[in-house]
Amino acid sequence: MSSVTIYDVAAKAGVSIKTVSRVMNNEPNVRPVMRERVLAAASELGYSPNLSARSLAGSRSFVIAVFVDAALTIDHWQSERGADYLSRIQLGATLVCRDAGYHLLIELIDHEGPQVRQEVAALLAALKPDGVILTPPSSDNAVVLELLDRAGTPYVRVGPERAEGLGPRVHMDDVAAAREMTDHLIGLGHKRIGFIVGEPRYGASQARRDGYLEAMRAKGLSVPEFWVRQGDFTFQSGLEQAKALLALPERPTAIFASNDDMALGAIAAIADAGLMTPGDVSVAGFDDSPSSRFSRPQLTTVRQPVAEMSSVAAKLLIERSRGGASTERPVDELLPFTLIHRASTAPPPR
Amino acid sequence: MSSVTIYDVAAKAGVSIKTVSRVMNNEPNVRPVMRERVLAAASELGYSPNLSARSLAGSRSFVIAVFVDAALTIDHWQSERGADYLSRIQLGATLVCRDAGYHLLIELIDHEGPQVRQEVAALLAALKPDGVILTPPSSDNAVVLELLDRAGTPYVRVGPERAEGLGPRVHMDDVAAAREMTDHLIGLGHKRIGFIVGEPRYGASQARRDGYLEAMRAKGLSVPEFWVRQGDFTFQSGLEQAKALLALPERPTAIFASNDDMALGAIAAIADAGLMTPGDVSVAGFDDSPSSRFSRPQLTTVRQPVAEMSSVAAKLLIERSRGGASTERPVDELLPFTLIHRASTAPPPR
DNA sequence: ACAAGGGCTGGCAGCGCTTTCAATCGAGGA
DNA sequence: TCCTCGATTGAAAGCGCTGCCAGCCCTTGT
Numbered sequence: 001m002s003s004v005t006i007y008d009v010a011a012k013a014g015v016s017i018k019t020v021s022r023v024m025n026n027e028p029n030v031r032p033v034m035r036e037r038v039l040a041a042a043s044e045l046g047y048s049p050n051l052s053a054r055s056l057a058g059s060r061s062f063v064i065a066v067f068v069d070a071a072l073t074i075d076h077w078q079s080e081r082g083a084d085y086l087s088r089i090q091l092g093a094t095l096v097c098r099d100a101g102y103h104l105l106i107e108l109i110d111h112e113g114p115q116v117r118q119e120v121a122a123l124l125a126a127l128k129p130d131g132v133i134l135t136p137p138s139s140d141n142a143v144v145l146e147l148l149d150r151a152g153t154p155y156v157r158v159g160p161e162r163a164e165g166l167g168p169r170v171h172m173d174d175v176a177a178a179r180e181m182t183d184h185l186i187g188l189g190h191k192r193i194g195f196i197v198g199e200p201r202y203g204a205s206q207a208r209r210d211g212y213l214e215a216m217r218a219k220g221l222s223v224p225e226f227w228v229r230q231g232d233f234t235f236q237s238g239l240e241q242a243k244a245l246l247a248l249p250e251r252p253t254a255i256f257a258s259n260d261d262m263a264l265g266a267i268a269a270i271a272d273a274g275l276m277t278p279g280d281v282s283v284a285g286f287d288d289s290p291s292s293r294f295s296r297p298q299l300t301t302v303r304q305p306v307a308e309m310s311s312v313a314a315k316l317l318i319e320r321s322r323g324g325a326s327t328e329r330p331v332d333e334l335l336p337f338t339l340i341h342r343a344s345t346a347p348p349p350r
Numbered sequence: 351m352s353s354v355t356i357y358d359v360a361a362k363a364g365v366s367i368k369t370v371s372r373v374m375n376n377e378p379n380v381r382p383v384m385r386e387r388v389l390a391a392a393s394e395l396g397y398s399p400n401l402s403a404r405s406l407a408g409s410r411s412f413v414i415a416v417f418v419d420a421a422l423t424i425d426h427w428q429s430e431r432g433a434d435y436l437s438r439i440q441l442g443a444t445l446v447c448r449d450a451g452y453h454l455l456i457e458l459i460d461h462e463g464p465q466v467r468q469e470v471a472a473l474l475a476a477l478k479p480d481g482v483i484l485t486p487p488s489s490d491n492a493v494v495l496e497l498l499d500r501a502g503t504p505y506v507r508v509g510p511e512r513a514e515g516l517g518p519r520v521h522m523d524d525v526a527a528a529r530e531m532t533d534h535l536i537g538l539g540h541k542r543i544g545f546i547v548g549e550p551r552y553g554a555s556q557a558r559r560d561g562y563l564e565a566m567r568a569k570g571l572s573v574p575e576f577w578v579r580q581g582d583f584t585f586q587s588g589l590e591q592a593k594a595l596l597a598l599p600e601r602p603t604a605i606f607a608s609n610d611d612m613a614l615g616a617i618a619a620i621a622d623a624g625l626m627t628p629g630d631v632s633v634a635g636f637d638d639s640p641s642s643r644f645s646r647p648q649l650t651t652v653r654q655p656v657a658e659m660s661s662v663a664a665k666l667l668i669e670r671s672r673g674g675a676s677t678e679r680p681v682d683e684l685l686p687f688t689l690i691h692r693a694s695t696a697p698p699p700r
Numbered sequence: 701a702c703a704a705g706g707g708c709t710g711g712c713a714g715c716g717c718t719t720t721c722a723a724t725c726g727a728g729g730a
Numbered sequence: 731t732c733c734t735c736g737a738t739t740g741a742a743a744g745c746g747c748t749g750c751c752a753g754c755c756c757t758t759g760t
Contacts (some may be wrong), residue, residue, distance in 0.1 A: 016710045048475035052405035053746035083437035125398035235644045291641035366740045403716035
């Protein structure tokens with residue numbers, strides 16, 4: 001109940017509270033002897049500085065906030081994608097925060113509607129976080145970015161659609177990833193490769209399609225318009241669009257879906273059509289979601305460095321909150337993806 | 351940068367800061383006229399009370415912390431289960447917090463090892479959260495519970511193993527759920543029903559097995575020991591244990607796995623054996639994880655009210671932090687589960 | 701030997717709020 | 731009419747810490 005304060009430690013160590021403060025903050029200009037004595041007293045008393053007091057008195061709050069879209073979370077919280085993506089984001093950030101003595105605050109933001117401005121402003125005013133990690137679609141929300149800038153709160157945009165000039169970002173190269181996966185399929189001998197596009201509201205959807213198209217064209221393969229189908233990241237849409245592809249007179253020998261859920265849908269469609277994966281039709285996904293390993297056959301897919309992105313983001317923010325000013329050039333971290341070759345892709349039937 | 355303080359609002363409204371404080375906290379004894387005037391001034395200035403200051407001066411921090419096991423998160427963060435469970439926990443709690451003006455803090459706790467005590471103590475001292483939501487295995491960790499009690503921090507245990515007497519809890523009846531699912535299988539005509547137990551460190555594993563055994567015995571069906579296989583909640587273990595079951599001279603006509611991942615493993619094993627689900631062998635799971643809908647056939651499973659549990663937990667904590675003292679009898683909320691009948695269960699082959 | 705420049709410590713004034721308690725104003729009761 | 735009580739307001743005292751600055755000591759330079 002009655003917790004240990006800095007005064008208690010100071011008294012026990014026989015120093016002033018200012019010295020205790022110095023020790024707790026790892027400031028220089030404290031003799032090792034003093035430091036030891038204070039540390040001993042602190043640990044004996046089980047002292048831990050009060051965050052609110054630190055935040056109120058000083059310029060740091062030791063809090064990193066993560067902005068997550070409310071509608072998205074609620075709509076999609078049952079889908080593989082949402083849950084998985086968010087967990088990974090959190091894992092990366094939480095680990096970094098814990099090690100640095102920071103704390104992670106999750107905030108649901110309602111991006112639709114007119115109250116965003118007020119909501120976010122209130123949040124920033126109340127919390128004064130040392131940094132904010134923006135997940136899509138926050139990463140591209142003009143209002144949010146403006147308020148953050150105006151409040152002077154450092155932030156990092158994770159996986160944003162729009163390019164530089166909008167503040168620090170940590171992302172991966174969706175175009176290259178899709179291109180490489182397409183190259184992989186072409187390398188196996190596929191020439192007729194169908195593509196299922198993701199939910200158009202996500203920038204990643206366009207990027208992945210572009211990568212696919214680039215790779216096809218680079219190899220001189222024509223891409224009839226009806227090979228590129230519009231999905232929405234759900235299993236169901238993958239199922240339907242794959243069915244449509246399979247119904248074509250000259251059906252594709254491979255299907256590349258922009259995420260794993262849709263790829264699983266495609267595998268289901270292939271099975272429903274009495275065909276085999278990858279014997280008759282290869283399937284590639286994107287995300288390396290947990291279920292990509294549970295499917296039969298296991299899915300060839302692209303692993304996104306989601307946890308890594310948020311952990312880099314958290315590190316940047318913490319570093320900055322410690323270091324003080326922004327001495328650096330604009331941050332633009334590009335993290336590597338990985339192609340995961342599993343069993344769902346193989347050479348086309350000859 | 352320079353934010354709006356209570357003084358600014360007080361000045362603008364022509365009242366004392368105390369009155370502004372009263373209005374912001376919805377305290378009684380403020381004339382409607384004053385209240386209006388203050389509210390107007392506050393909204394014009396875009397004022398939002400500083401959380402740290404409130405927490406430092408007052409007795410509330412407006413922060414609810416969620417304790418999550420670190421090892422679990424890291425080990426299993428790739429598995430369906432971990433990610434899904436956690437997201438749901440967070441969804442429920444975050445929504446409630448947002449509506450109540452509270453904030454959700456995620457804390458990774460390292461339950462193994464000797465430093466738990468110090469780690470948790472430091473956390474509580476630093477944060478002074480108004481409440482803590484304990485997820486398994488925190489829900490049953492003696493050290494954590496003791497520290498929480500000693501610090502006087504209210505908490506709610508979500509889905510704990512051990513029964514009452516250990517503080518408030520919100521949970522579901524795993525035994526009944528497993529019993530009902532088993533009854534469902536028996537009702538379809540199955541008599542030889544194999545069971546795959548989950549990771550033994552989880553209380554839910556025992557509970558579900560017990561429910562299965564109860565149902566079998568209640569119907570007078572004997573359960574040879576080798577029908578009950580030890581898994582560990584992973585797809586792989588489900589696959590292996592199901593293989594073992596299928597290899598039995600008189601193989602079961604149904605397999606009930608204590609979670610969906612293992613159930614998916616069982617479906618894969620059945621397919622590998624050249625058999626059909628549910629034509630030859632029915633499969634039931636537990637969790638209603640996203641991928642339970644993506645499997646072919648779609649999985650019959652039990653939906654746990656995870657988001658509901660955490661949302662109830664958050665509500666209880668917020669209520670208590672507002673209401674003040676603990677006037678109530680020990681909290682013990684039992685939330686209903688739901689059997690989800692999908693395509694993986696059917697009558698046994700005759 | 702003396703001044704200048706560090707390294708090390710403590711003092712003190714808040715940070716922006718809530719709490720406690722005192723003060724003021726009316727209305728109802730003796 | 732005077733007193734009491736409740737409803738309203740405000741003043742002052744911190745909450746536990748950090749930022750700034752003054753003061754001390756000991757080293758170094760000349």
